[in-house]
Amino acid sequence: MSETKQTTVLTLEALGRSFHSGDEELHILRGANFALKSGELVSLVAPSGTGKSTLLHLAGLLERPDRGEVFIKGQSTSKLGEAGRTALRRDEIGFVYQFHHLLREFTAVENVMLPQLAAGVKPAEARKRAEDLLGRFGLSHRLAALPGRMSGGEQQRTAIARALANRPSLLLADEPTGNLDTKTADLVFTELMRVVREEGVAALIATHNEALAAAMDRTVTLYEGRIIPFQE
Numbered sequence: 001m002s003e004t005k006q007t008t009v010l011t012l013e014a015l016g017r018s019f020h021s022g023d024e025e026l027h028i029l030r031g032a033n034f035a036l037k038s039g040e041l042v043s044l045v046a047p048s049g050t051g052k053s054t055l056l057h058l059a060g061l062l063e064r065p066d067r068g069e070v071f072i073k074g075q076s077t078s079k080l081g082e083a084g085r086t087a088l089r090r091d092e093i094g095f096v097y098q099f100h101h102l103l104r105e106f107t108a109v110e111n112v113m114l115p116q117l118a119a120g121v122k123p124a125e126a127r128k129r130a131e132d133l134l135g136r137f138g139l140s141h142r143l144a145a146l147p148g149r150m151s152g153g154e155q156q157r158t159a160i161a162r163a164l165a166n167r168p169s170l171l172l173a174d175e176p177t178g179n180l181d182t183k184t185a186d187l188v189f190t191e192l193m194r195v196v197r198e199e200g201v202a203a204l205i206a207t208h209n210e211a212l213a214a215a216m217d218r219t220v221t222l223y224e225g226r227i228i229p230f231q232e
């Protein structure tokens with residue numbers, strides 16, 4: 001993709017977020033700024049408790065900041081009501097958690113179909129997309145499996161496929177392989193990066209694994225409530 005055609009998918013502007021802990025006020029984000037361009041893969045590597053999940057939840061419109069603004073493809077989100085935020089989240093953002101959160105009573109292919117059906121995609125088309133995505137994660141033989149019968153790696157691959165199902169422009173992932181053994185984590189992470197690049201999705205991925213982080217386009221960290229380039 002040429003430089004001129006790249007759009008900014010996610011913009012965080014002067015984000016502030018504090019939490020009360022007993023008598024104390026924890027200022028977790030203190031004017032965090034960030035921009036992510038289409039197709040860009042960025043890792044977020046920062047010590048535990050510095051606010052990675054907080055930041056991803058704000059960027060994913062799951063929570064609202066105390067101060068500052070989140071823009072999705074240049075669109076301001078602060079003035080949107082819950083219905084508007086939900087629609088934007090459904091159409092533009094895929095989220096992957098450390099734990100898969102798949103619906104246990106539905107098969108792998110159904111789990112990847114569901115967000116598409118919610119977005120109004122016809123069942124036959126949703127199934128085709130789900131089968132294609134799961135196939136690209138090496139799960140063609142597990143389409144009809146229930147989450148409880150799948151391995152941790154298979155569950156997480158399915159959760160990533162589900163997050164990509166609606167062709168989001170932005171993928172946010174919070175320690176997506178943090179719950180897996182090292183070998184499986186490396187495999188799943190490599191697949192995630194491959195499919196994310198194939199799909200042209202911009203991604204911001206929190207990870208503790210610096211080796212995996214280094215395979216992305218750039219790495220950022222959190223320092224004193226702000227987002228800065230990561231330096232080893």
Ligand SMILES: Nc1ncnc2c1ncn2[C@@H]1O[C@H](COP(=O)(O)OP(=O)(O)OP(=O)(O)O)[C@@H](O)[C@H]1O
Binds near residue numbers: 026047
């Ligand atoms: N809802 C909340 N209420 C009170 N405190 C909170 C809340 N959410 C987060 N915090 C606090 O804010 C800080 C940052 O939390 P956050 O989960 O964003 O960190 P993190 O960098 O993702 O950590 P980890 O790597 O351990 O997951 C922590 O001190 C946490 O206890």
